[in-house]
Amino acid sequence: MMDRSARAALDARTVVAPDYDALCDKVAAATSDWIVRHPGSLVCLAAGDTPLPVYHRLVARQQAGKVDLSSVFYAGLDEWVGLGRADRGSCLQVMSDGFYVPAGIPLDRRRVFDGLADPVAECRAMDQWIRARGGIRFTLLGIGLNGHIGFNEPGAPDQDGSIVVDLDDTTRAVSAKYFGATLPVRQGVSVSARSLLRAETVLLMASGAKKAPIVERLRSGAPVREVPAARLLDHPGLRLFLDRDAAGSVS
Ligand code: PGA
DSSP: OOOHHHHHHHHHTEEEESSHHHHHHHHHHHHHHHHHHOTTOEEEEOOSSTTHHHHHHHHHHHHTTSOOGGGSEEEEOEEETTOOTTSTTOHHHHHIIIIIHHHTOOGGGEEOOOTTSOHHHHHHHHHHHHHHTTSEEEEEEEOOTTSOBTTBOTTOOOOSSEEEEEOOHHHHHHTHHHHTSOOOOOEEEEEOHHHHHTSSEEEEEEOSGGGHHHHHHHHTTOOTTTOGGGGGGGOTTEEEEEEHHHHTTOO
16 A cells, blocks of 8 residues: 555646546657657657557647657567567557657667567567667556556566566457457567666556556555556656546546
8 A cells, every 4th residue: 555645746746637638738748848858868658549649749749840759769668479560459550650650760760579570589689779778768658457567467577678478368358459359469578667667757648437447556556566557656757647537536
């Protein structure tokens, strides 16, 4: 359980937007402002449904001359093992079509996991990419219904660098919404929670009533082995962005 002062500290780092549109506006502004102030830094972006409109807003901000999105480097957060660019719902497809291509990010400014390659070799290559750029400095994350961040599932290895993870039942069930079908995904590759925790700025966003129970468990200090996102709670650079429906009892 979280004591009262820890809860107050978390409240101070929590932003509740009236609705999803307003939430995405706020996260896009925070992300864009950070990028403007940190050229040359490494950014790690999640590929879930929740942040997608944020990426569209970032592209719009670039078109309006407010940010140069190619001034930073990117590391993809995770990928389904066995899926590639041609598979609808792969992280590569979602992020390429939703962000990297419309934003015009050159290939030498981004690295994402290749779900069709050997997962262990992919982890090594990602770790090298991250190390060579001095580590991840900013990350934008979502939270899964099971409390995961990336594919840091409940009980996933707590180690440095990237990890190959057996997906849990919730994640496999949820996966159909991305693919438009049930695909036999069993494993994922992901930047580990420990590597994400090295970032100075961590934005965690959640939207919708379906996320309210996991947000409440997170905010009540659930154990990390049950809610992996709880690892972020002690991070001084954490900001929690919620819309009204995901915020539940948070005022
Ligand atoms: P979602 O995914 O944004 O599609 O809900 C979040 C997650 O599973 O990390």
